[in-house]
């Protein structure tokens with residue numbers, strides 16, 4: 464069909480506004496419909512192809528994978544790039560970089576004062592000790608900030624979604640102390656991979672892509688009077704560090720990982736086996 468014919472048809476779909484209509488929703492849906500119809504026309508998309516795409520999205524919805532397709536297509540990273548631009552325009556520079564939340568946060572994790580142990584002791588992975596401070600953009604500590612942290616286990620699985628893990632395993636909310644400090648003990652996460660042969664995996668394969676993320680730890684950092692920061696740190700030696708299917712890795716979010724293994728230090732720490740240590744500060748912008 465010619466563009467003019469498509470446009471005429473689309474005008475028929477765009478019913479006159481009633482009182483309950485939302486003009487913004489109408490404008491956006493009309494725009495998306497136009498682009499979709501043009502694509503169907505330009506690629507001569509066949510009914511079988513069209514319905515198989517609908518089927519893939521329906522399957523993604525049923526299996527809770529729409530939240531994986533969004534970062535997988537880069538849409539969530541695109542939203543981050545737009546939020547960065549809005550901050551630059553507002554004159555906000557130099558805070559900790561934001562990056563994608565992903566679909567695996569669960570609200571309601573236990574709240575701890577200043578320090579926490581995230582793992583339930585059943586994962587034999589490498590112990591990880593992480594600590595740091597929440598600061599404002601002048602470098603001053605933010606006392607009593609909330610550090611919400613969540614990450615995968617040593618197999619790359621998240622509690623709640625992985626029913627074999629205990630409730631809120633590797634998920635905590637930590638209130639920083641007077642000096643904005645937090646610290647926690649956990650186990651080193653492994654990178655996540657999308658469920659094999661699921662709708663996201665099938666889509667990514669057709670795009671010639673993989674569904675792996677480098678090992679990472681998620682954070683929400685918040686405090687009254689500050690912009691909430693959604694971010695992650697990445698583990699530096701992961702083979703997928705700069706090859707994340709969700710495009711979440713950013714300069715400034717890859718801290719040094721210190722490996723501690725000397726008998727002397729192990730004795731001091733009381734951990735009993737080699738472990739990893741990370742120091743990382745978060746810088747928030749004021750509202």
Ligand code: MBD
Pocket residue numbers: 531534563564565566567655676709711
């Ligand atoms: C994850 O663990 C994640 O952080 C994102 C963004 C997407 C899928 C799985």
Ligand code: FE
Pocket residue numbers: 565567655679681
């Ligand atoms: Fe994740």
